[in-house]
Amino acid sequence: MSDALLAPEIDARTRAAFEAHGFMRLLGARITALAPGLCEVRLPFSPSLTQHHGYFHAGVSAAIADSAAGCAAYTLMDPTSSLVSVEYKINLLAPARGRELITRARVVRPGKTLTICAADVYCREGEEETLCATTLTTIMELKERTPSSAAEEPPRGGSR
Amino acid sequence: MSDALLAPEIDARTRAAFEAHGFMRLLGARITALAPGLCEVRLPFSPSLTQHHGYFHAGVSAAIADSAAGCAAYTLMDPTSSLVSVEYKINLLAPARGRELITRARVVRPGKTLTICAADVYCREGEEETLCATTLTTIMELKERTPSSAAEEPPRGGSR
């Protein structure tokens, strides 16, 4: 990931936003790397995160990819902004079997209003990582709001 | 939803596949309606399913929409087939605030190999339902395998 340093207050703000998600705690997900425009999230295997065959459920991959994308975007935003996920698309490439699920998100195109991110999801078994999903996500910055994180506001915030 | 009756063994097989997902149990999701090409899934609010503002996390909407789409597709497949989610796209339309999250999935186009489904996600508060997300999902049928459910196999099964 990038060697660029993230300002300490942005680092702290982004991690706090991530940790405020009850759902990320339920999944056992944590941020394991953070840099300008980049975020890595990992979670360990648990039987409660599986589908029928005992692999990670696709919804788990999608959820951490979406959250990591939001955090990657958030590192580049105004300190007073919040954000929402507008939409994403995920391609499931291989069964997510292994001890740990890892997603690495990067900002593809930052913007004044919309930021586009890509996140890949890997499953680790021993030393080997297998690419098991890839996503494209559109995130909207909401100006002059309390910092928060992905998907917490409507795509059209002020209209309600 | 459709008035058409689902053969009892297909109904049972589909519900069993859904219930074999540890992740659906973790979320507290259950099938509340099932008919040929149609599936409704609901889950009650819980603080562990939230994002920063206390609404349902987008990943929860996506996960139940994907699973409901898989079940809707599964009702139309050969009894000996299993299936996988190949990909999906979700648009988040409004904050998912409320007591219950409901997704209704329908088969848009059944196929010999691929089935395309659409699922809408609603959030219920009192008597009112608000459309909060919409999805399009591609599902692949895997012939002559043990019945199972979405995303448990690679898009290209036999290659590994």
Add this chain to the structure above:
Amino acid sequence: MSDALLAPEIDARTRAAFEAHGFMRLLGARITALAPGLCEVRLPFSPSLTQHHGYFHAGVSAAIADSAAGCAAYTLMDPTSSLVSVEYKINLLAPARGRELITRARVVRPGKTLTICAADVYCREGEEETLCATTLTTIMELKERTPSSAAEEPPRGGSR
């Protein structure tokens, strides 16, 4: 489509924006119905719009669906706004064989900044229409600009 009437100036403005696209003229596409939040576009078959087997190329379906979605959204926007397509997803459901390609777009969720549209694409052969593609599109309104149409500005306009 909707029986609601579109104000004459909005009708004229939307049609003018559509007709300003050189690419729609090249395709031979024209608006055949327009109502608040709805737009239908049609184009006749031509050998220059085909893929290998002589059916309509998927890119033709996608292009008219995107433009129809933009026009449907545009009918609901401020008279001084312009718009851009942020992203879309298309599922190709059946071969587009026939004499005419028809797309019907509708606004799923209008918003202050983003509008989500769905557009289906049909192929007509004789009296029969076959659903051959379905799309979901995100469109962004750009305030206080010269009226224009989809995809002509960046998702983040003012940043350049």
Add this chain to the structure above:
Amino acid sequence: MSDALLAPEIDARTRAAFEAHGFMRLLGARITALAPGLCEVRLPFSPSLTQHHGYFHAGVSAAIADSAAGCAAYTLMDPTSSLVSVEYKINLLAPARGRELITRARVVRPGKTLTICAADVYCREGEEETLCATTLTTIMELKERTPSSAAEEPPRGGSR
């Protein structure tokens, strides 16, 4: 792009499939690089390919990205197979203004039945290339058919 050599008959077969598309000829698109799992397509600016502001229409970017993805996938398939585009998603990142549009597609995950490709679209003005769109595409291999190219068959070929 890759230094790997493409077998001459695969190179010829892929180029022939591309050139059989009337729509690619109408756009003026041509293959400018081809390697195993990779394809580059370019087209020059023309007023007939524009939207309102005179930039390339988004539908042009999408069409060449889809076709390039199909060709990239096709280089890895059985000689007797044909293929179809199942679905794709495109994010429009910047206005496509310039003299030439270039798309570079790569296979992200080849598969027995489904192949996932990513294609980026660049607009060139002078010596500078600007990333103006990115796509993710799902392509299905149809075994034991006459070689052909993307989107020419239904996702479920044999069912009709």
